[in-house]
Amino acid sequence: MTPMLQVRVRPPLREQINERMTEHESIMFYAFRYALGRHTYAVSDVADYLIRKKSELQPTTRSMIIREIKDHFKEWGDGGWECDKTSWDSVVNALSTTNE
Numbered sequence: 245m246t247p248m249l250q251v252r253v254r255p256p257l258r259e260q261i262n263e264r265m266t267e268h269e270s271i272m273f274y275a276f277r278y279a280l281g282r283h284t285y286a287v288s289d290v291a292d293y294l295i296r297k298k299s300e301l302q303p304t305t306r307s308m309i310i311r312e313i314k315d316h317f318k319e320w321g322d323g324g325w326e327c328d329k330t331s332w333d334s335v336v337n338a339l340s341t342t343n344e
Contacts, residue, residue, distance in 0.1 A: 269305055272297060276309055280316055280332070283324050291331035295338040306339040 265273065272294060279290035294301070294309070301309070313332045322329055 265302070265305060266300070269301060272301065273305060273309070277312070280312060281320070283328060287328045288331050291335045294335050298338055301339070310336050310339055 275286075275290045276294060279286045298306070313336055317329070317332070
């Protein structure tokens with residue numbers, strides 16, 4: 245008998261935020277959600293892009309990204325590649341600071 249795969253379902257993005265996201269911001273957020281939990285080059289690409297473009301993210305979106313990264317590592321631990329954890333830690337640190 246094959247064990248059941250548990251899938252964490254998040255509410256639709258429009259239900260999670262009060263502020264309207266720009267199209268570019270939405271695409272950045274979708275890329276973030278795709279990359280979180282993966283163990284590929286996508287992690288560093290998305291993390292680096294989020295850091296470079298952090299001034300284009302609204303405070304609500306920044307908070308959502310930070311919370312989802314922290315929740316991911318609470319739920320799944322620090323397993324995986326150390327370089328991926330380092331990339332996500334860098335995103336949390338960058339998005340936690342005020343606009344620079």
